Amino acid sequence: MRSLTTALALGFAVYFAARAIWWIVQPTAPWLMVAAIALYLAATLTAVLAGASDSVRMPLVPALLALFTSIAVPILVSVSLAPPVRSAPFATWYIGATGLLAVVCIVRRRPLFGWATLTVLTISACFYMGVGRAFTLGLVGSITWVVVAQLLVIFWHRAVRDTERLADIQRAVSAWHATQLVRQRERRVRAQRALAIAGPVLTRTVAANGALTEHEKLEARISEGTLRDELRGPSLMSDAVRQAITDARLRGTRVTVFDEGGLDGLDESRLNEIRDELASVLADARSNRVIIRAGRDDVVAVTVVGRAAGGSHDDDAVDLWHEIRRVAE
Template sequence: MNRTVRSVATSLAVGFAMYFVARSIWWTVQPTAPVLMVLAIAVYLVAVLIAILWDSASSVRMPLWTALLSLLACLLVPPLVTLSLDVTARTAPFATWYIGGLGLFGIVCVVRRRFLIGWLTVAVLVATSAGYLGFGVALNLGLVGSIMWVVVAQLLVLFWDKAIRDTARLAEIQQAVSAWHATQLVRQRERRLRTQFALAVAGPVLSRVVASRGSLTVDERLEARLAEGRLRDELRGADLLNDAVRDAIEDARRRGVIVTVFDEGGLDGVEEDRRAEIRDELAVVLRKAQAGRLIIRSSNDERIAVTVVGRASSGSSRDDDEVDLWHEISREVATG
C-alpha cells in the first residue's frame, strides 16, 4: 500500500513537472534572450526531477543537498525567465509558468519531509513573482493556487504521518492485549492444574478421615496434616510453588517444621524465566533451613520478590521473637 501511494505520488509529480516544461516552451511571443529561457527550463527540469526521483525508492525524506538544489533552482529560474522576455510579454501564459513550477518544488519538498525548504521555496516564489510582476498580478496569475497546494500538501502529510503513528500504536496495543490474554489463559490453566493436584493429594486423606470418623493412626494423622498443608499452600501461594518447592516444604513439615506460605503478588510483572529462578532459589533455601518455623511471603515490593523468615522455635512467644533465618530473593537478577 505504501509503495503504491508513493509510486502514484511520484508519477503525478513527474507529470506536473512535464506539464510546466511544456507550457514554458509554448512561446506565443519570441523571447528577447531565448538562451536564458532555455537555461531556465533546463535548470528547472534537472532540479525538479532530482527532487522527485533521487533516492525516492529507498527513503521518503529528501536528501539535504537535493533540497538545497531545489531552493537554488527557485532562486535562479524567475530572474532567468524575466530577463529573457520583454516587459510587455512577462505576463503571458508561457512566461508565468514558473509560478506553478516553483509551487511544485514546494509541494515536493513538503511531501518528502523537507518542510523548511518547502516553505522557503514558497517565500522565494512570493518575493520574486511580486517583485517582477507585482503582487496583485502574481496573485491573479496563479500564486494563490501554488500557495494553497503547498498548504494542502503540508496538511495531508501531517495527517498521513499521524495516521501511521496511530496505526502502529494500535497494533502495539493489540499485540499487548493478545499477549496479556494468552498469559491469563496460561495462568488460569496453571491454577486449575494446581487445584486438581491439591485435591488429588488431599482427596484420599479426607475420604479416609470421613470413613473412619476421625479415628486415624499416627501415620494417617501426619498424612492428613501434610495434605491440609498442601491444599492451603496451593490456595494461598500457588505462584511460589513448583515441584522442588513443594517437595522441600513437605520434607520440612515431616521434620516437624511449621511452614506458612503467603503470596501477595510478589511475582506479578516478573518474567517467567526469572520466576523459575526464584522458585528454584526458594527450594534451595528451604532445604537448608534449620528453623522450627518458616514463613514464606511475597509482596509487591519494588526490589524484593520473596522473603523467607525462619524462627528458632514454634513454642512460646518469647522464642518466636528469635529470628534464625532471614533470606530475601530479589525480583531482578543480582548484578555485580
C-alpha cells in the same frame, strides 16, 4: 505510496520543462530560458530524490536549493522574454513549476521552505506580469496545490499518530489478554492441584462423619499445610520441594512458606536450581519449626530459618539459617 508520489512529482516536472521548451515566440535571450529550465529540473530532481531512502524529511541543502530556484527561475524566464510575451502560455510555465517545487518541500516535511517558495513565486509573478494576470494565469492553482498539500500532510500525520496509538493499545490489550489467559491457566492448575490434595481427605471426612483416625487427622493437617503452601508460595514449589516439605511435616516439623516476590525476574533455569537447593536444605532440616521466605532482596532470593524449642521460657533458638542467592556463586 512513496514511489507513486515520486513518479507523479517527476512526471509533472518533466511536463513543465517540456512546456517551457515549446516556445512559440523566440526569446530575446534563449540561453537564460534554457538555464532556468536546467536549474528547475536539477532543483526538482534533488528535492524529490535527495535522502528519500533514509527519511521523508528533505535535507537542508536541497531545501535551500529549492528556495534559490524559486527566486532565480522567474527572473531568468522574465528577463529572457520581451514584456508583451511574458503572459504567453509557454512563458507562464514557471508558475506551475515553482508551485510544484513548493509542494515537494511541504510533502518532504520542509513546510517553511515550501511556503517561502510560494511567497517568492507570488511576488515575482505579480511583479513581472501584474497582479490580475498572475492570478489568472496559474497562481491560484499553485496556491491551491500548496494549501491542499499542507492539509494532506497534517491529516496524514494525525492518521499515522492515531494508527500508532491504536497499535499500542492493541498490543497492550493483547498482552493483557495473554496475561489473563496465563492467570486463568494457573488458577485452573492450582484448583486441580487443590482438589487432588484435599479431595481424598474431604471425601473420607464426609464418609466418616468427621470421625477420623489419628493417621487421617495427620493427613488432613498435611493437606491443609500443602494448600497453604500452594497459595502463599507458588513460585517456590516443585515436586521435590513439595515432597521435602511433606516429609518434614511427617517428622513433626511445622513448615511455613512466604513468597514476597523474591524470585521475580529470575530465569527458569535459575529457578529450578533454587528449588533443588531448597529441597536439599529441607531434607536435612531437623528443626521444630522451619520458615521459608522469599523476600524482595537484590542479593538473597530465599531464606530458610529453622527454630528449635528450648529454654525454660519456651524461647525459640535458631538452629538453621540458610540463604539462597539470586545469582549462583
